[in-house]
Amino acid sequence: MKLGVIGAGAWGTALAQVAARGDAPVTLWAREPDVVSAINDIHENTGFLPGVRLSPTIRATDRLDDLAICDALLIVVPAQHVRSVLEQSDIGDKPLILCAKGIEAGTKRLVSDIAGEVHPQSPLAVLSGPTFAHEVAAGLPTAVTLACADESLGAALSDRIASATFRTYASTDVIGAEIGGAVKNVLAIACGVVEGAGLGLNARAALIARGFAEMTRFGLARGARAETLAGLAGLGDLVLTCSSTNSRNFSLGVGLGQGIAASALLSDRKTVAEGAATAPVLREAAHEAGIEMPLTEAVCALLDGAPLDAVMDALLQRPLRHEGV
Ligand SMILES: NC(=O)c1ccc[n+]([C@@H]2O[C@H](COP(=O)([O-])OP(=O)(O)OC[C@H]3O[C@@H](n4cnc5c(N)ncnc54)[C@H](O)[C@@H]3O)[C@@H](O)[C@H]2O)c1
């Protein structure tokens, strides 16, 4: 199975490296011509994944037409750009493995909804889990959820992608895998705020646990399965991104917790912190469905410029409640 990757940020590049194991040819579409030439000339994505020597069997291109030779495509552009890139791509009925973690602003669509609207003939899978790109590219042990409604296609994709150090766990719960990845980014911002404001490790643990309850409430209401949310794509990724400044979302939160304005933290960013775009649309979707998401509300308030003291007071003065989801 010839794989192509659309999106040559840190994650698309790391996944191309995974797909190129055993010197398999991989076509990697990058938006930036300098990224294309760096990958083809010196086998390094100096812009988005510096310091990693890439397999010479990865061929970068800035022409989406060059992906026509591929049998399946990994879609790894940020969630807010998936629609426009898919609209420009002649995909036919190739399977798409969706790897972005977010919800589309305005439409409130999950990435699988977008792909289904733009390319209804393509079978869909979602790859999600605790995966810092530089660790995956370095071949460190990693496990992900690979969710696909068609179990035989899911098994074929796993056969092609998995290795001893990149373990795929099969699921048919596409929505659950997506919601886990999208919601954890918002909660990672909140955990970063706890770190940046020096609120302590107890607060961080409480936030992870109550954040998971929030993710579960939203996920179950949208048809996700509890076991998926408690797995790699949900809790696993939440724990990873709530504990390290390697997470762009966590780092954004650290800045907010230190009192730096969101506008200053987000302007001129080259890399993506998906949670900043997902938080307001997640809040809107939760309101519409009547789901309480106080931590998401708090992140939105901070992104909108509310003072941290006021946001903390609002959270800590919420009525005491039963612990269940
Ligand atoms: N980096 C990771 O460790 C990691 C791991 C798992 C999942 N993800 C997810 O993968 C997705 C991509 O993140 P990343 O880390 O590879 O990106 P990145 O932050 O490394 O790079 C930004 C990417 O956005 C692209 N981009 C910017 N503007 C664009 C536009 N108008 N149209 C199309 N593309 C545009 C750039 O070309 C680049 O590929 C995100 O949803 C992210 O949550 C990232």
Ligand SMILES: O=P(O)(O)OC[C@H](O)CO
């Ligand atoms: O750097 P972040 O916060 O986008 O997190 C990257 C991955 O999603 C971790 O699984």
